[in-house]
Amino acid sequence: MSQDIYVLIEHLRGQVAELSYTMLAAGRELAQGAGGNVVAVLLGHNAKELGKDFAADKVLYLDHALLADFTSDAYQKALADLIGKDQPRAVLFGNSSIGADVASVLSMRLDLPLVSSCRSFTQDGKFVSQICGGKIMAEGELPGPTALVTMVPGGYQPDQGRSAAAPSITEAPVPALEALRVALSKYIEPETGDVDISKEPLLIAVGRGIQNKDNIELAENLAQAIGGVVCGSRPVIDQGWLATSRLVGKSGKHVKPKIYFAMGISGAPEHAEAIMQSDTIIAINTDPKAPIFDVAKYGVEGDIFDLVEVLTEKVQQAK
Amino acid sequence: MNIIVLAKLVPDLVEELTIDPGGAALDLTFARWIINEFDDHAIEQGILLKERGGGTVTVLVPDLDGADDVLFTAAAKGADRLIKLGGDFNGVNNHALARAFAAVVKELQADLILTGVQAHDDLDGSAGPLLAECLQMPYVGYVSGVSINDGKSLLRKEYPGGLLAEMEVTTPAVLGIQAAEQPPRYVAVSKVRQAMKTSSIEEQDASSLDPCGGPTVGRMFQPEAAAHATMIAGSPDEVADKLVDLFKELGVL
Incomplete structure (x- = not known):
């Protein structure tokens, strides 16, 4: 039993996720209150050097050929062993394709409490979670003895989780990884598509809110008039109205255009996070309480269909 | 092949959310319950698997307002068996839900269990992986494509940036569905009505609802944004003029 805060580092093909640095920053805040250390937990194979810029007091490195790539089963086994033995005060996971596959299973397996969608911690160590598409925050005492926590981005700066001074890296034992039920076959590269929306300025x-596939044309027309490119949020891609290469959000691209003109996008946290680097966000939505207006610089409360054609016309005239 | 789909009902976010007088929970008195959208994708994926490889699809939901609608809609889409789990599910966390589901699912001899990867009201992890561990089955989430072959499931898992991983999982397994291979199909109201006549809902009581493992919320609140957009008001014509001026100011026109 210790007051240490463990942070599970997420990495794919040699690249550490930004969210892991955010979690290291969160871990620091929590460790200061608890009086423990921040311990980065790195699982991999020949991947020790990934730990060199972690803002952590210590890196625990678990090396095994079967940990070279993430699979839920192997990660669960290795972490169940480590957490069971060390009993830290908390373990932070990403609320992500890696962390969320692991945290809930460990909660049941180890009989440890789990808090999900945590965005930040208060100074006295309470969790603050973001639920209901960002419309509600839930705060509470961090449960004990060891709290498992999945974290969403937005509460801390990832740069605060980086350090120029390399932390000490200690190898930790890996339990037998036998009878694994999940195996990686291969990676499938992202669809490249015709444009790279992460590089487009407009x-x-x-x-x-665009409602159906036919209405995409309205956006295309505006994009053409102004010299921009059309992209979309998850529901639009899932419906097959736009190609996957045009997806902005958690599973898609993070974008940083000069202007991000959002039509009928509510601005759920996963989407908001992916557009934060835009210079100017302009949003149109019928719901005045849509979270998109909290990240947009300019907003229009109204119906896209009343506006978009007349706007397209006026843009054409103004050229 | 025996495919089980678990669906959760969640408050519709289109409606105004309010905090109850105790200040630590949502006031669900007037909530409109709808299917968790990822669970809708899980149902679609289940039906697609059945259409491709045969078998049956059983859909399970907790008994909340709207549960019958969800089940009959699933039947209209092609689900074979509908089970409603009885109990007081208002405000029940995922640990309790997973344990209650597990008790029922154990008896169903599932080859594959599909459920939405998450729900917007999750505060103690998500139902899928919690259930998987209760049943000692493997779990993979963020799945957007599934096939089954020879006691194994081949699936596509999503990572950030559009990267996918193809993974092989031994069955029975629980999969957290991010998106079905095609958008959830639309069914006409008349077909749902027909399903109400031709299919029946089995009711089973949850043995107990044990929330152990979830956090206790001390306070719930609506976030105050650090900033808010400068709103542009007026008729569509006026708004369009102002936007054109803004585009000019920003140097794109």
Whole structure:
């Protein structure tokens, strides 16, 4: 039993996730209150050097050929062993494709409490979670003895999780990884598509509010008039109205255009996070309380369909 | 092949959310319950698997307002068996839900269990992986494509940036569905009505609802944004003029 805060580092093909640095920064805040150390937990194979810029007091490195790539089963086994033995005060996971596959299973396996979607911790160590598409925050005492926590981005700066001074890296034992039920076959590269939206300076983005596939044309027309490119949020891509290469968000691209013009996008946290680096966000939404207006610089409360054609016309005239 | 789909009902975010007088929970008195959208994708994926490889699809939901609608809609899409789990599920966390589901699912001899990868009201992890561990089955989440072959499931898992991983999982397994291979199909109201006549809902009581493992919320609140957009008001014509001026100011026109 210790007051240490463990942070599970997420990495894919040699690249550490930004979210892991955010979690190291969160871990620091929590460790200061608890009086423990920040311990980065790195699982991999020949991947020790990934730990060199972690803002952590210590890196625990678990090396095994079967940990070279993430699979839920192997990670669960290795972490169950480590957490069971060390009993830290908390373990932070990403609320992500890696962390979320692991944290819930460990909660049941080790009979440890789990808090999900945590965005930040208060100074006295309470968790603050973001739920209901960012519309509600839930705060509470961090449960004990060891709290498992999945974290969403937004509460801390990833740069605060980086350090120029390399932390000490200690190898930790890996339990027998036998009878694994999940195996990686291969990676499938992202669809490249015709454009790379992460490099486009002017994005016309559509969300659920665009209502149907035919209406995409309205966005295309505006994009053409102004010299931009159309992209969309998850519901639009899932419906097959736009190609996957145009997806902005958690599983898609993070973008940083000069102008991000969001039409009918509510601005759920996963989407908001992916557009934060834009210079200017302009949003149109019928719901005045849509979270997109909290990240947008300019907003229009109204119906896209009343506005977009007349806007396209006026843009054409103004050229 | 025996495919089980677990669906959760969640408050519709289109409606105004309010905090109850105790200040630590949502006031669900007037909540409109809808299917968790990822669970809708899980149902679609289940039906697609059945269409491709045969078998049956059983859909399970907790008994909340709207549960019958969800089940009959699933039946209209092609689900074979509908089970409603009885109990007081208002405000019940995922640990309790997973344990209650597990008790029922154990008896169903599932080859594959599909459920949405997450729900917007999750505060103690998500139902899928919690259930998987209760049943000692493997779990993979963020799945957007599934096939089954020879006691194994081949699936596509999503990572950030559009990267996918193809993974092989031994069955039975629990998969957290991010998106079905095609958008959830639309069914006409008339077909749902027909399903109400031709299919029946089995009711089973949850043995107990044990929330152990979830956190206790001390306070719930609506976030105050650090900043808010400068709103541009007026008729569509006026708004369009102002936006054109803004585009000029920003140097793109």
